[in-house]
Amino acid sequence: MSYYSAVMTSAIVNIIAILSMYTLMGLTGIFSMGQAAFMCVGAYATGMLAIHSHLPMAVIVVLSILAGMVCALLVGFPVVKLRRDYIAMITMGFGEAIVALLNNMSNITGGANGINNIPRKMTLWLGVIILALILVITMNFKRSKYGRYCIAVKNDELSAAAMGINVARVKLTAFVFASGITALAGSLLAYTTTYVEPTAFGFTKSIDWISFVFVGGVNSLTGTLLSGMIFCTLPEILRFADMYRIIAQCAIVLLVVNFLPNGLFGEHEFTDAIAAIRKAAKNRKRGNL
Amino acid sequence: MNILEVKELSIRFGGVKAVQDVSLSVKTDSITSIIGPNGAGKTTFFNLISGVYAPTSGQILFDGQDITGLKQHQISLLGISRTFQNIRLFNQLSILENVQSAMDARATYNLLDSIMTTPKKRRIDRENREKSLEYLRLVGLEKNGQDKPGSLPYGMQRKVELARALASEPKLLLLDEPAAGLNPTEVEEFIRLIHKIKETFHISILLIEHRLQVVHTLSDMIYVLNFGQLLAHGTSREIIENRDVVAAYMGEDD
Amino acid sequence: MARLLETWISQERMERFMYYFQMLLNGLSLGAIYAIIALGFTLIYSILKFSNFSHGGIMVVCAYFAYVIQRRYNLNFGMMMLITAAFGAVLACIVQYIGFENLRAKRSNIMLFFVSSSTLGILLQNIIVITFSSTYYAYPAFFTPPFIDVNGFTFSVSDMIMLGISAVVILGLMFLLYRTRLGIAIRALSMDGDTVKLMGINVSVVVALTFMVSGALAAVAGIFCGVNYILYPQLNQLVFKGMIASILGGLGNISGALYGGIMLGVLEVCFNNAFGAGLVPVFSFVFSMIFLLVRPQGIAGKYVLDKV
Numbered sequence: 001m002s003y004y005s006a007v008m009t010s011a012i013v014n015i016i017a018i019l020s021m022y023t024l025m026g027l028t029g030i031f032s033m034g035q036a037a038f039m040c041v042g043a044y045a046t047g048m049l050a051i052h053s054h055l056p057m058a059v060i061v062v063l064s065i066l067a068g069m070v071c072a073l074l075v076g077f078p079v080v081k082l083r084r085d086y087i088a089m090i091t092m093g094f095g096e097a098i099v100a101l102l103n104n105m106s107n108i109t110g111g112a113n114g115i116n117n118i119p120r121k122m123t124l125w126l127g128v129i130i131l132a133l134i135l136v137i138t139m140n141f142k143r144s145k146y147g148r149y150c151i152a153v154k155n156d157e158l159s160a161a162a163m164g165i166n167v168a169r170v171k172l173t174a175f176v177f178a179s180g181i182t183a184l185a186g187s188l189l190a191y192t193t194t195y196v197e198p199t200a201f202g203f204t205k206s207i208d209w210i211s212f213v214f215v216g217g218v219n220s221l222t223g224t225l226l227s228g229m230i231f232c233t234l235p236e237i238l239r240f241a242d243m244y245r246i247i248a249q250c251a252i253v254l255l256v257v258n259f260l261p262n263g264l265f266g267e268h269e270f271t272d273a274i275a276a277i278r279k280a281a282k283n284r285k286r287g288n289l
Numbered sequence: 290m291n292i293l294e295v296k297e298l299s300i301r302f303g304g305v306k307a308v309q310d311v312s313l314s315v316k317t318d319s320i321t322s323i324i325g326p327n328g329a330g331k332t333t334f335f336n337l338i339s340g341v342y343a344p345t346s347g348q349i350l351f352d353g354q355d356i357t358g359l360k361q362h363q364i365s366l367l368g369i370s371r372t373f374q375n376i377r378l379f380n381q382l383s384i385l386e387n388v389q390s391a392m393d394a395r396a397t398y399n400l401l402d403s404i405m406t407t408p409k410k411r412r413i414d415r416e417n418r419e420k421s422l423e424y425l426r427l428v429g430l431e432k433n434g435q436d437k438p439g440s441l442p443y444g445m446q447r448k449v450e451l452a453r454a455l456a457s458e459p460k461l462l463l464l465d466e467p468a469a470g471l472n473p474t475e476v477e478e479f480i481r482l483i484h485k486i487k488e489t490f491h492i493s494i495l496l497i498e499h500r501l502q503v504v505h506t507l508s509d510m511i512y513v514l515n516f517g518q519l520l521a522h523g524t525s526r527e528i529i530e531n532r533d534v535v536a537a538y539m540g541e542d543d
Numbered sequence: 544m545a546r547l548l549e550t551w552i553s554q555e556r557m558e559r560f561m562y563y564f565q566m567l568l569n570g571l572s573l574g575a576i577y578a579i580i581a582l583g584f585t586l587i588y589s590i591l592k593f594s595n596f597s598h599g600g601i602m603v604v605c606a607y608f609a610y611v612i613q614r615r616y617n618l619n620f621g622m623m624m625l626i627t628a629a630f631g632a633v634l635a636c637i638v639q640y641i642g643f644e645n646l647r648a649k650r651s652n653i654m655l656f657f658v659s660s661s662t663l664g665i666l667l668q669n670i671i672v673i674t675f676s677s678t679y680y681a682y683p684a685f686f687t688p689p690f691i692d693v694n695g696f697t698f699s700v701s702d703m704i705m706l707g708i709s710a711v712v713i714l715g716l717m718f719l720l721y722r723t724r725l726g727i728a729i730r731a732l733s734m735d736g737d738t739v740k741l742m743g744i745n746v747s748v749v750v751a752l753t754f755m756v757s758g759a760l761a762a763v764a765g766i767f768c769g770v771n772y773i774l775y776p777q778l779n780q781l782v783f784k785g786m787i788a789s790i791l792g793g794l795g796n797i798s799g800a801l802y803g804g805i806m807l808g809v810l811e812v813c814f815n816n817a818f819g820a821g822l823v824p825v826f827s828f829v830f831s832m833i834f835l836l837v838r839p840q841g842i843a844g845k846y847v848l849d850k851v
Contacts, residue, residue, distance in 0.1 A: 025654070085786075092786075100821055100822055100824040144414070152390050162373075246665060254666075261651055
């Protein structure tokens with residue numbers, strides 16, 4: 001794999017994870033500070049299955065996604081009825097607990113050394129296809145009743161409940177759905193980097209994702225995708241030192257918070273532009289007639 | 290036949306008895322009003338019926354079914370819909386989507402239908418969108434469907450909330466001070482709208498208001514709350530002639 | 544009788560008692576640190592209703608600041624703490640101004656406060672990484688001898704001193720909140736912001752002062768963390784211990800934060816002795832899950848619904 005295609009592949013994996021954060025933070029307003037832990041679950045599930053079993057890649061990926069979703073169901077269940085702060089805390093606690101567990105169960109998980117020699121089965125094109133698939137799924141989610149549920153719950157829980165929306169269930173659905181995608185990103189990560197280790201999934205990573213989604217724009221999938229692409233590839237290509245990257249990123253987020261609270265794209269989508277152009281063309285045609 | 294039957298409902302917050310032994314019934318296909326000065330417990334009473342709070346004691350029967358202690362969304366799905374005193378729309382959804390959200394809660398497609406955009410999902414969503422547009426037409430806002438609620442003036446936001454409450458196709462509509470902040474012409478227009486809604490959908494309406502003038506032409510039955518307790522009830526003529534009510538409103542003159 | 548007593552207080556019982564006493568003392572001193580983090584965290588939560596993750600950033604910057612001034616001016620522990628507390632107050636004020644002043648003025652959505660505060664936390668942490676690199680530092684040994692020995696059981700002097708200072712700090716905070724005009728204003732603000740504004744209290748000033756108090760608490764907590772562990776930039780993340788403590792105690796409840804902190808500290812020491820240090824986060828997590836299922840409103844708190 002050439003340098004650039006390696007960079008692109010890992011960027012794609014990260015963008016998939018960021019898309020999962022879009023459903024959580026962008027649409028539903030769930031502030032999951034330990035979301036990276038679900039990536040960790042996916043990556044370890046894949047790592048262990050790839051080393052210890054002879055299952056084909058597709059099956060392993062699906063199992064890893066299921067593992068992430070089951071964990072999300074267990075973690076989410078006690079807290080979805082409570083204020084958002086509780087979800088932030090419990091996901092964070094889950095992140096710490098997973099890392100501690102992985103470090104201590106060294107006979108299965110390799111402890112602090114992690115799992116090595118996972119076969120490298122990810123290619124750039126496979127990544128592009130999966131990313132496209134996830135984009136379509138997330139877009140469809142947003143445009144269905146679930147997307148409207150999520151935004152309604154984010155805007156006003158009480159009012160949403162009065163409309164007959166089961167708020168706790170919506171939050172749990174969004175959480176499990178998103179965590180499945182995060183676990184998918186983890187699984188692909190394991191197949192890309194060929195090793196997994198427990199320290200790579202700290203809360204800084206989760207916060208990173210949150211800020212990308214946020215900078216992209218409120219409810220804007222296009223914005224999330226673009227900011228993910230920029231933030232995941234530019235620093236690699238420009239070879240920024242990691243700590244300066246973080247400082248710059250923080251500064252951008254603070255500027256956006258204070259001066260552009262709707263993010264770069266606001267609530268707009270790429271498809272809105274297409275619709276507008278079509279409408280304009282139609283009007284022009286009508287004018288000619 | 291009573292659509293709503295409330296029996297000796299009470300709730301206490303700490304030591305404060307916000308609502309105390311209130312019994313009330315709403316006849317099917319009628320407009321019933323609750324009036325009373327600010328702080329009389331009217332909104333708390335609505336919150337009890339719609340399931341925001343669980344009552345300390347008492348019973349709520351809706352359509353013959355005991356709904357005491359059910360959750361908000363369950364009560365909504367059974368057929369009680371409400372508006373809020375301080376308008377609570379979803380700011381990041383368009384006006385049409387706001388109305389549609391009430392129908393979404395009753396839509397029958399599942400998550401898999403959603404992410405694959407199956408024909409079933411498309412059909413239901415299309416139908417609901419058209420119906421939502423109908424509700425917006427009813428309140429005269431069909432042209433604003435794509436805007437955000439924040440772009441509308443206050444009075445029109447109230448109408449959006451009304452359309453949203455209607456979209457859930459309730460049997461009983463709870464309106465919390467729907468005429469608050471409206472000028473006299475708007476109030477008249479609003480009264481016409483309520484009559485129209487009642488005739489079109491054949492639903493029962495329970496509404497809160499603190500001005501007697503607004504409700505007396507509108508209501509079949511009026512209940513008066515004061516300090517969390519029921520002061521009087523009767524037809525609007527009986528209420529106007531009731532000395533206790535006059536005293537509660539005007540202060541004791543004699 | 545005396546004989547009976549003598550056999551009852553056998554060597555074995557004595558040892559077991561000392562063992563548990565030592566554990567309790569360890570737990571209390573750890574709990575006191577958590578309580579101080581939780582108090583600073585809760586103060587902000589109670590007035591602005593959001594989880595202030597930048598609290599951890601302030602803690603870590605203060606811990607390093609204390610290290611630097613101590614090295615340069617060879618201060619004793621008390622002076623170091625006082626100066627750092629003042630520094631923490633100023634820093635928190637600056638953080639408030641950059642991160643939240645504008646959001647408050649615009650009455651922004653709670654999500655923006657979340658994003659802003661966690662970003663500031665990361666930012667402060669990384670300023671430390673850039674200035675000091677990721678290597679570990681340690682305070683000089685302030686307390687000699689570091690341990691005292693009772694019957695073969697060692698008690699850490701620093702633990703006991705920190706426990707004492709924590710008690711003083713907590714009493715001071717309670718005095719501030721319940722006996723001074725600022726405290727009344729803070730508590731009024733935590734109940735109803737709009738009414739406070741109508742009553743002619745300058746909300747911005749009260750918010751700034753509350754941040755200063757919480758910054759001073761962050762400074763104390765930061766130093767304690769530095770003494771208890773070592774200095775490293777990720778000390779920032781200990782803010783989550785404060786968050787867990789304040790949630791267990793009852794979110795937004797001052798005395799709840801105190802109980803929650805102490806409970807968490809004692810529990811962690813118990814888990815540590817029972818299952819080993821590595822698994823403490825696992826058991827803390829499982830415990831908090833079960834706790835939230837059983838009593839979501841926390842020890843002291845009432846779970847407040849949105850106003851209709």
